[in-house]
Amino acid sequence: MPDEHSPILVVDLEATCWQSATPEGEPQSIHTMEIIEIGCALTNRQGAVLDKRAFIVRPERQPVLSAFCTELTHITQGMVDNALTLPSVIAQMNVWLEDTGTDLIWCSWGNYDLNHLTAQCALDNADSKLLHLPHLNLKKLWRRTTKQRKKTSLASALAYHGLTFDGQPHRGIDDARNIARLLPFLNWSLADDLDEN
Numbered sequence: 672m673p674d675e676h677s678p679i680l681v682v683d684l685e686a687t688c689w690q691s692a693t694p695e696g697e698p699q700s701i702h703t704m705e706i707i708e709i710g711c712a713l714t715n716r717q718g719a720v721l722d723k724r725a726f727i728v729r730p731e732r733q734p735v736l737s738a739f740c741t742e743l744t745h746i747t748q749g750m751v752d753n754a755l756t757l758p759s760v761i762a763q764m765n766v767w768l769e770d771t772g773t774d775l776i777w778c779s780w781g782n783y784d785l786n787h788l789t790a791q792c793a794l795d796n797a798d799s800k801l802l803h804l805p806h807l808n809l810k811k812l813w814r815r816t817t818k819q820r821k822k823t824s825l826a827s828a829l830a831y832h833g834l835t836f837d838g839q840p841h842r843g844i845d846d847a848r849n850i851a852r853l854l855p856f857l858n859w860s861l862a863d864d865l866d867e868n
Contacts, residue, residue: 676716677776678714678721678776679714679715680712680776681712681714681777681779681851681854682709682843683710683847684708684709684783684843685706685710685744685843687733688739690737690739701786701791702794705728706757707729708842710843710844710848711723711724712851718852718853718854720851724844725844727753728751728754729751734751745839745841757795758795764799765798765799765800768800776804777804777806778806778808780810780825780850781809781810785808788802809853810823812857812859813853815858816857816859829852834849834852
């Protein structure tokens with residue numbers, strides 16, 4: 672069981688997206704959007720980044736990125752064309768995570784990343800180590816700590832603490848690093864806040 676000294680892995684996903692619906696006219700959801708980046712920032716409780724990785728993923732069902740997606744994320748068609756598919760990326764990520772120890776806690780800003788990773792790993796038969804570890808919803812924890820109910824985006828949370836976003840918004844690795852910067856401001860109890868997957 673993770674304790675107060677366990678390393679924390681902040682994860683932020685980026686996925687295929689369009690201005691409105693998918694090219695087939697389907698609503699955008701975790702079932703129609705595909706992961707194109709898994710941004711990871713390994714930190715301590717004070718938010719100091721110990722290691723970081725950006726795992727770029729090649730989408731298979733919608734392999735061509737929309738102009739909207741490229742403009743939003745700055746992830747280019749060439750980047751995903753040269754990347755591995757999700758099962759292979761998850762295998763690489765699992766090897767990287769083995770070095771962090773078994774008491775790892777992972778977290779994200781909200782539950783979207785947990786839900787999307789769960790859904791796509793099931794669809795693509797990928798066994799992510801993360802999905803066997805406890806997850807912490809940092810947005811929920813931040814709202815409880817600060818009593819804020821509105822303006823709970825990452826940019827708004829940073830601004831609340833007098834911080835500005837460092838890097839490129841909507842890039843998984845930069846979002847993960849910036850989420851980590853909020854860790855020192857959070858009041859948490861691992862026993863109460865961790866979601867067992």
